Amino acid sequence: MSASPTIEKVARQTLHSEVTSRLRDLIVQGHFAPGERINEVRLGQDLGVSRTPLREAIRTLGSEGILALVPNRGAVVRAFSxxxxxxxxxxxxxxxxxxxxxxxxxxxxxxxxxxxxxxxxxxxxxxxxxxxxxxxxxxxxxxxxxxxxxxxxxxxxxxxxxxxxxxxxxxxxxxxxxxxxxxxxxxxxxxxxxxxxxxxxxxxxxxxxxxxxxxxxxxxxxxxx
Amino acid sequence: MSASPTIEKVARQTLHSEVTSRLRDLIVQGHFAPGERINEVRLGQDLGVSRTPLREAIRTLGSEGILALVPNRGAVVRAFSxxxxxxxxxxxxxxxxxxxxxxxxxxxxxxxxxxxxxxxxxxxxxxxxxxxxxxxxxxxxxxxxxxxxxxxxxxxxxxxxxxxxxxxxxxxxxxxxxxxxxxxxxxxxxxxxxxxxxxxxxxxxxxxxxxxxxxxxxxxxxxxx
DNA sequence: ACAGTGAATAATGCATACACTTTGCGATGT
DNA sequence: ACATCGCAAAGTGTATGCATTATTCACTGT
Structure with a gap:
């Protein structure tokens, strides 16, 4: 334990968590309309990541209730009644x-x-x-x-x-x-x-x-x- | 709508959702101890699926608060105080x-x-x-x-x-x-x-x-x- | 015109391969 | 004996490729 207490760990996030918050913000800020479908390939290119971490982020947001996950048809932004x-x-x-x-x-x-x-x-x-x-x-x-x-x-x-x-x-x-x-x-x-x-x-x-x-x-x- | 009402859709789930509930059950039933680390490769083999759907399931359970996700160190079963x-x-x-x-x-x-x-x-x-x-x-x-x-x-x-x-x-x-x-x-x-x-x-x-x-x-x- | 069919296209689901990080352990030097 | 270093093994993180399922749209027959 030789490091001085003022030194803090470098922020080394995973892509997955980064993408999750980016996507969450995009949705909350209305960049995607309610009911709109998320295209994994296109969004992945836009964000500069492969589909793998993007898909994990989509699952996370699905579990949060922000996205609705439809089998074989991907994710859509949840529209609330x-x-x-x-x-x-x-x-x-x-x-x-x-x-x-x-x-x-x-x-x-x-x-x-x-x-x-x-x-x-x-x-x-x-x-x-x-x-x-x-x-x-x-x-x-x-x-x-x-x-x-x-x-x-x-x-x-x-x-x-x-x-x-x-x-x-x-x-x-x-x-x-x-x-x-x-x-x-x-x-x-x-x-x-x-x-x-x-x-x-x-x-x-x-x-x-x-x-x-x-x-x-x-x-x-x-x-x- | 020509199908008779007695015919119901064939259950065609995704592996991801199947794995999610299987893993959730395993944890709830105590098959994994609190604090225990989840080995993706081994568990994937045991369940007979690749790491991709398994990882998605892990993300979901992490978001549910059942697993704790540590960057670069995978997932551990959350131990509650x-x-x-x-x-x-x-x-x-x-x-x-x-x-x-x-x-x-x-x-x-x-x-x-x-x-x-x-x-x-x-x-x-x-x-x-x-x-x-x-x-x-x-x-x-x-x-x-x-x-x-x-x-x-x-x-x-x-x-x-x-x-x-x-x-x-x-x-x-x-x-x-x-x-x-x-x-x-x-x-x-x-x-x-x-x-x-x-x-x-x-x-x-x-x-x-x-x-x-x-x-x-x-x-x-x-x-x- | 229009409903229905079917093939081409596109998108998702899953598996695999590669890169990077962590971890365990033994060699090395003091 | 002990701490340190470094390397190999194991494990996670990410990218990519193939399989399967939806979707689109032109085509056909009525």
């Missing part, structure tokens, strides 16, 4: 509610402070109408509640579902009134969490879920997701 | 509690009847001390609550976690007193569900989770999982 999306949002909410209870028990004062701080930052982003920044902080806050529960499984599941929804959530949604309501709910969430009031927290989170579903329904409006 | 297992049980409980609320709203009378019927069957299995049968019905009952919520995402997640736990749950656990307590709790679960009493249901499910954790802790007792 409105019900699918509603289910995912509901599932996120269920997890967050469960984590809220655990968080009220387990969160340290420092963590609660951190949450309030991020919450204030989000309010600032709202006041200056910085949509993207607001959006990111919003996601972060929900993630913080989950992380306070100190449960690896719940964190992983929460992130998985959020990843699938990423493509959807970027949809339009520009009703100022709805946005204002969402912010108001976040204020209540922050307050309940500070007081470690689980029941209040759970009920706001449920309302928040309903609002999110309403928002998505409006902005999607029959489109294929 | 006690904390990991506790997290998974807690996560199952969070999902079941959330589903319980939805189930109380959405379950049809016929579904509630089905639940009671299975519950009685489980009691019978308890009285005759048929462990395996009891165990299966127990799992089924928990799954039923989740299915009543009519949420594909929550169902999928619940099943995923249960699959990971399968290996663990078969562990010893033979304290008659604990078993009796579990049955008593199930009686209360059945009663609350029949009355669509969400709060009662949630609190019993939380207690049930604590009992399960206690049970696993006792029977595992420091062993590697």
């Amino acid at each position: 409105m019900q699918d999306v509603v289910d995912m949002i509901e599932a996120l909410s269920v997890i967050e509610q469960g984590c809220a209870l655990l968080a009220c028990e387990k969160a340290t004062p420092a963590e609660l402070d951190l949450f309030q701080q991020r919450h204030l930052a989000m309010l600032a982003a709202y006041r200056s109408r910085e949509r993207l920044h607001y959006f990111q902080l919003n996601q972060q806050l929900h993630g913080l509640i989950v992380s306070f529960a100190r449960n690896q499984t719940l964190m992983a599941v929460h992130e998985d579902i959020q990843a699938k929804l990423k493509r959807i959530r970027f949809l339009g949604n520009d009703d100022p009134a709805v946005w204002a309501r969402a912010v108001a709910e976040h204020n209540r969430i922050a307050a309940f969490l500070q007081r470690r009031d689980y029941d209040g927290l759970a009920s706001v989170l449920r309302a928040h879920k309903d609002l999110t579903i309403e928002r998505i329904r409006k902005s999607a409006d029959g489109r294929v997701l | 006690m904390q990991d297992v506790v997290d998974m049980i807690e996560a199952l409980s969070v999902i079941e509690q959330g589903c319980a609320l939805l189930a109380c709203e959405k379950a049809t009378p016929a579904e509630l009847d089905l639940f009671q019927q299975r519950h009685l069957a489980m009691l019978a299995a308890y009285r005759s001390r048929e462990r395996l049968h009891y165990f299966q019905l127990n799992q089924q009952l928990h799954g039923l609550i989740v299915s009543f919520a009519r949420n594909q995402t929550l169902m999928a997640v619940h099943e995923d976690i249960q699959a990971k736990l399968k290996r663990i749950r078969f562990l010893g656990n033979d304290d008659p007193a604990v078993w009796a307590r579990a049955v008593a709790e199930h009686n209360r679960i059945a009663a609350f569900l029949q009355r669509r009493d969400y709060d009662g249901l949630a609190s019993v499910l939380r207690a049930h989770k604590d009992l399960t954790i206690e049970r696993i802790r006792k029977s595992a007792d420091g062993r590697v999982l």
Whole structure:
């Protein structure tokens, strides 16, 4: 053990993992449309890799639920129905509610402070109408509640579902009134969490879920997701 | 559509999916010990397939969290710490509690009847001390609550976690007193569900989770999982 | 015109071959 | 005796080639 502690391992990833994240990003960013078929040969050439690591990446994304794998017909980008999306949002909410209870028990004062701080930052982003920044902080806050529960499984599941929804959530949604309501709910969430009031927290989170579903329904409006 | 409805498609699976379930079963049934490394060449020969579909299966199981994939060193069967297992049980409980609320709203009378019927069957299995049968019905009952919520995402997640736990749950656990307590709790679960009493249901499910954790802790007792 | 057929084309599924990395072990020198 | 080095064996990572299955499209017959 002669190496100084400042030296860290060189990043030597496998092609497989690299291709997996590249492809995941391509899909999430809408480079492939929902329902579109993935051509292994062409995509392999575009990415500059052979079909082998690409196929492994496709299997991984299939298992993540981002791609649908059809025997002898390859992979297509999964198209979500409105019900699918509603289910995912509901599932996120269920997890967050469960984590809220655990968080009220387990969160340290420092963590609660951190949450309030991020919450204030989000309010600032709202006041200056910085949509993207607001959006990111919003996601972060929900993630913080989950992380306070100190449960690896719940964190992983929460992130998985959020990843699938990423493509959807970027949809339009520009009703100022709805946005204002969402912010108001976040204020209540922050307050309940500070007081470690689980029941209040759970009920706001449920309302928040309903609002999110309403928002998505409006902005999607029959489109294929 | 000229085919008669009695004709069904010939089952023409891909090797990849076949190998995936075979390997998953092998791991769950303990054919590979936790921490054990998977030798691609040897396993491929044993299963009678080349490394290509086997590697794809390994990627899939890695994404499922059953295998850990180490770059340039292949795959090892994931060894769970006690904390990991506790997290998974807690996560199952969070999902079941959330589903319980939805189930109380959405379950049809016929579904509630089905639940009671299975519950009685489980009691019978308890009285005759048929462990395996009891165990299966127990799992089924928990799954039923989740299915009543009519949420594909929550169902999928619940099943995923249960699959990971399968290996663990078969562990010893033979304290008659604990078993009796579990049955008593199930009686209360059945009663609350029949009355669509969400709060009662949630609190019993939380207690049930604590009992399960206690049970696993006792029977595992420091062993590697 | 149009439904149906069949061959050519293209794409996926699987196996194999080669390259690179890790690992085990013995030789070497101190 | 012990640590180090280096080499051979084993194993994983990637590319490529062949087999099989879908898809396309021109052709045929009604």
